[in-house]
Amino acid sequence: MDTRKTIYMDHAATAATDPEVVEAMLPYFAEKFTNPATLYTPGRGNDEVIEAARETIAKVIKADPGEIYFTSGGTESDNWAVKGVALASEKKGRHIITSAIEHHAVLEPCEFLKKRGWDITVLGVSDTGLVDPADVEKAIRNDTVLVSVMHANNEIGTIEPIADIAKITRAKGVIFHCDAVQTIGKIPVDIKALGVDMASASAHKFYGPKGVGFAYIRKGTRVETFNHGGGQEAGRRAGTHNVPGIVGMAKAIELADARLGDGARLTSLAEMLWKGLVNSIPDMLRNSPQGNSLPGFLNIVVEGVEGEAMLLRLDGKGVCVSSGSACTTGSLEPSHVLLAIGLPAEVAHGSVRFTLGRENTEEDVKHVIKEFPKIVAVLRQMSPTYKPDCRKGGLPYAI
Amino acid sequence: MQYSKKVLEHFAEPHNVGTMDDADGVGEVGNAVCGDVMRIFIKVKDDRIDDIKFQTLGCGAAIATSSMVTDLAKGKTLDEAMTINRDNVATQLDGLPPVKMHCSNLAADALHAAIEDYRKKQAAKAG
Numbered sequence: 289m290d291t292r293k294t295i296y297m298d299h300a301a302t303a304a305t306d307p308e309v310v311e312a313m314l315p316y317f318a319e320k321f322t323n324p325a326t327l328y329t330p331g332r333g334n335d336e337v338i339e340a341a342r343e344t345i346a347k348v349i350k351a352d353p354g355e356i357y358f359t360s361g362g363t364e365s366d367n368w369a370v371k372g373v374a375l376a377s378e379k380k381g382r383h384i385i386t387s388a389i390e391h392h393a394v395l396e397p398c399e400f401l402k403k404r405g406w407d408i409t410v411l412g413v414s415d416t417g418l419v420d421p422a423d424v425e426k427a428i429r430n431d432t433v434l435v436s437v438m439h440a441n442n443e444i445g446t447i448e449p450i451a452d453i454a455k456i457t458r459a460k461g462v463i464f465h466c467d468a469v470q471t472i473g474k475i476p477v478d479i480k481a482l483g484v485d486m487a488s489a490s491a492h493k494f495y496g497p498k499g500v501g502f503a504y505i506r507k508g509t510r511v512e513t514f515n516h517g518g519g520q521e522a523g524r525r526a527g528t529h530n531v532p533g534i535v536g537m538a539k540a541i542e543l544a545d546a547r548l549g550d551g552a553r554l555t556s557l558a559e560m561l562w563k564g565l566v567n568s569i570p571d572m573l574r575n576s577p578q579g580n581s582l583p584g585f586l587n588i589v590v591e592g593v594e595g596e597a598m599l600l601r602l603d604g605k606g607v608c609v610s611s612g613s614a615c616t617t618g619s620l621e622p623s624h625v626l627l628a629i630g631l632p633a634e635v636a637h638g639s640v641r642f643t644l645g646r647e648n649t650e651e652d653v654k655h656v657i658k659e660f661p662k663i664v665a666v667l668r669q670m671s672p673t674y675k676p677d678c679r680k681g682g683l684p685y686a687i
Numbered sequence: 688m689q690y691s692k693k694v695l696e697h698f699a700e701p702h703n704v705g706t707m708d709d710a711d712g713v714g715e716v717g718n719a720v721c722g723d724v725m726r727i728f729i730k731v732k733d734d735r736i737d738d739i740k741f742q743t744l745g746c747g748a749a750i751a752t753s754s755m756v757t758d759l760a761k762g763k764t765l766d767e768a769m770t771i772n773r774d775n776v777a778t779q780l781d782g783l784p785p786v787k788m789h790c791s792n793l794a795a796d797a798l799h800a801a802i803e804d805y806r807k808k809q810a811a812k813a814g
Contacts, residue, residue, distance in 0.1 A: 514781065594722050597698075613746065614722050628723060632720035633814035670704050670750065671727040672742035673719050 295607045295652045298586065299493075299645035300442050300470060305536070306495040312445050313497065316532040320380075322418030325518070325528050330654075338529050341378060341538035347486075348545045349472060349479045351504055357521045358534050361501035362469035365488030366393035366436075368514040368525070369465035373434045373486070374401050375512035377463070381431025382406040387419045387448075388628035394467055395489075395624075399438075407431075415630050416577040422621040425456045427521055439477070439487075443612055443625040443641060445576045445585030447471070454483030465644070468492055469501075473544035474582055475551060485509045491533065495646065496540030500533030502677075550631035553643050554584030557653050560638040561586050561642060570666050571674075575629065575639065584644030587612075589631060592674025593667045595622075595639050601663040607656055612639040691781035694751040701754035703761070705740040712808065714800025716793045723749045725797040727757070731805055736768055737758050741797070748783055748791035752776050756794035765802050771795050 296304075316337075324334040339353070346353040347643045359365045374384065388400055388410050398408045409427045413419055416632070419437050435457050452465055457464035465486040471477055472487070473494025478489060486509060490501040505511060505524075517526030558581070562574060571591040590598065595611030602609055612623025612636060621627075622636035642656070668674045690698070710728035717723040723745035730738035739761050743753040755776050760768045773792045777783045783792060 592744065594745050594749070599752060600698060600747045602696075630719075633721070637719075637722035670701070670742055671744040672715070672724050673744045 293606065295648070295655060296544075297644055297652070297656070298608045299612050300445075300494045300582075300641065300643035301610055302498065303495045303645055304647075305492070305497050306540060308543060309540045313532040313536040314655060316535050320531070325520070325582070326497060328603055334529075334531055334560050335388075337531065338534055341534045344538040345502060345541055348541050349477050349489075349504065351479045352507065353505055354522075355504055357503045357505060357525050358545050359501050359503050359525060359616045360499055362391075362467070362488050362490030362493070363393040363516070365501050365503040366391065366465075366467055366469075366492075367397050368435065369486045369488060369511070369560060370394060370397035370436060370515050371401065372511035373463050373465065373509075374406060376510040377433035381429075381433050383409070383429055384436070385409045385411065385424060385427045385432060385435045387411045387413060387437045389413050389417055389419075389443075389446075389625045390436065391442055391467055391469065394436050394438070394465075411437075411629050413446075414653070415574075416580070417444050417629050418580075419448050419453070419623065421449055421452040421456055425460075426451050428456070428460050428462055432445060432462050434463050434465060436465040436467065438469075439471040439482075439614065440468075440475075440582045441625060442470050442577075443623055443630070444587045445470075445581035445643075447475070447580050447582065447636065450482050450484060450591070457485075458483060459531045459637055473541055473547075477557045479504055481560055484485050486511065491540055494540050494544040497533050497536040500530050503538070541585045550646060551583035554648070555581075557644050557648060558586045558642070561644075561656060562588075562651070564653065568657075568661040571585055572664075573635075575626065577617035581641075584648070586642040586644075588634050588640055589626070589643075590638045590640065590664055591635065592671045593638050593664060595637055597662060597667050598638075598640050598660075601667070602656075602660065605655075605659045605663070607659070610641045610643075612641065613637040661682075688786065690747055690751075690784065693779075693781045694748060694783065696779060697754040697780065698747045699752035699772070701741075701750055703740050703757035704755065706742060707738070707740050709741075709800075712801040712803075712805025714797045714804055716797045717745070719744065722746070723791055723793060725749065725753055725793050727753075727794070727797040727801040728735045729760075729798075729801045729805060731765065735764050737762075739798075741794070742802070743789070743794075746787070746791050748787040749793070751780055752783070752794040755779050756798050757776055760798055769799060769802055771798060774803050805806070 290452040297410045378488045464483040472489040492498040574589040595613030626636035707728035711731045715726045728740045741753040
């Protein structure tokens, strides 16, 4: 039995809830359990707690509290934006623009609308995963009602030129939604400076609890109600408030905001990891663009090896990562993001994503630099497709 | 999705990994676009599989099934080896996750291809 500690390097998937956040949440389960909507004595105060949380979040992202709506997380916020805007703008038009590297929480609602008669334009990206604002401008038509582009990609970490896109959508009078699930709480996000009309966030990505998030909806943005029911969230998102979750999210964003400086450390750890690996593993490619990735992000492809096999072997060494291979996407296709940046399917199957976070140290990175090349060597020896002796150097495809 | 203990054991330390320069039969199935390629080499003596090696590009299930197939086939007559199928392999590994049954359970097919390759070569020799 390996007794060494687990090295968790999958922070883009989720993160452990901060103990301070857990502590802040605890009173709201059994002690202060009442519905914020009640008027009797024990219930008083929970409505104020909710509003205080809203103010905390608004302050961090530089929005007005009235523009923050609590949801069950990033997926709900994304669904609300895409379907809510589509329904509210049906009379204006039925055309939506998005990018090929969006999260499924945006792409699937678009697919849903497509089946019901909406026209969806899916913009391609550069080989580093960038959406070109000029492409957005060209794609906008008279019947375009929504542009949805993510702030940073969840697989490769590329940060998109959101403010530039927002200038275009604003000028054209088209609503712009930005999936900011990977950025809020990780890098400075000034929502007014970005200029978007809507944004999605999820608490568990910034060391908050799972099952809670929020939607930023700029004042005056026309979006249909998503959850119909009681009058919560100004009548726009019904459902009893998840009080412990909302309290936890506010605490988490406050703590994350105070620790944004840790991003520089995570960026240099990811660079250290890349340098260490590229020195000892031939025929490997980096997908996370240097200088324009989220802190702590390193997505690579290793030629001649399959991603899940590397993931499982790393797990055997106590290291938790993810992969964009077909086996790990739960379908027969490898990651749509890696295909969109131009990788052939046979190469995309060999991807590994390291996403470092708060608790990771130089020691952790050194451990991976020591173990991972051995794993690759063993799997390559087993592989019928990897033939280093036949190589003329370089990868067998253009990128 | 969870792998059985047996799958993980065969994945961590696969049996009969390697190539053969003087193989009597070679079978290859799958393709890299799908993420799985398996190649099986056999040495045949008195109509039995005397030695067997494999090379696999693929996920945990792909490697574990390859290892299991080589274990099952070693020492068997060619006709016996031809009866090994995907279901036997999965059962011997205490099951495979449903999603893996089709895409990554090609090892028995690679074995059959190797045997067929051997038989074809024999037939050509007998001419």
